[in-house]
Amino acid sequence: MELQFKSSDSDRLEQKKEMMPKEKKAHKASMEDMEEKLELLMQKQIDHEFENARLYLAMAIWCQTNGYTETAKFFSGHALEERKHGMDFINSLIVMEMPVRQPITKEMKGDYENLEEVLVDAVDREVMTSIMIGKLHKCAIMQGSLLSRVTEEYIEEQYEEEQLFKSILNLFKLHKNKDSLASFESQIGQLTERTGKYMIGKLPDGLHV
Numbered sequence: 001m002e003l004q005f006k007s008s009d010s011d012r013l014e015q016k017k018e019m020m021p022k023e024k025k026a027h028k029a030s031m032e033d034m035e036e037k038l039e040l041l042m043q044k045q046i047d048h049e050f051e052n053a054r055l056y057l058a059m060a061i062w063c064q065t066n067g068y069t070e071t072a073k074f075f076s077g078h079a080l081e082e083r084k085h086g087m088d089f090i091n092s093l094i095v096m097e098m099p100v101r102q103p104i105t106k107e108m109k110g111d112y113e114n115l116e117e118v119l120v121d122a123v124d125r126e127v128m129t130s131i132m133i134g135k136l137h138k139c140a141i142m143q144g145s146l147l148s149r150v151t152e153e154y155i156e157e158q159y160e161e162e163q164l165f166k167s168i169l170n171l172f173k174l175h176k177n178k179d180s181l182a183s184f185e186s187q188i189g190q191l192t193e194r195t196g197k198y199m200i201g202k203l204p205d206g207l208h209v
């Protein structure tokens, strides 16, 4: 994501000039509150993206150790994507000269009853991510922050991801009913092979078991 910002808020500046001192003070305080809120939401989003990465890696490990090797590749590839999202937000804060700290992540769930539970949890997580990015985008717009250009782009990407995860769950349900998980695995495999980006299932050079 290339970050290019242009300042063009002359209308807002004109409005500010016309304000009475008391109003001006209140306006300044509320702008500072909004700025703090935006910083907080950005940092929360960064933590969340890195937690997504941890969660999908945990899911990949569960899938790999339970025989769903193609689904494992999908999740380990998506863990990389989530890390990239987190990094994009970190870089945006750096470019904007806003405060940024290292991400804080908690241990994520790694034990599942079955593959369906993994996929349902993953959809829930994507839905949660969409809600969070929606709030962040709204806050960036209200503050008139140039960060809204980044969040707007990311909203579209997030919508696509949520739809992708939902369609994978639907595909699973279709195959579960037909008792043909091998076919589900093969279709997930085709999806992952197109990108070639995954960590699990790639052995280090010289290691053959």
Ligand SMILES: [Fe+2]
Binding pocket: 049, 052, 081, 082, 085, 129
């Ligand atoms: Fe993400």
Ligand SMILES: [Fe+2]
Binding pocket: 052, 082, 126, 129, 161
């Ligand atoms: Fe995602």
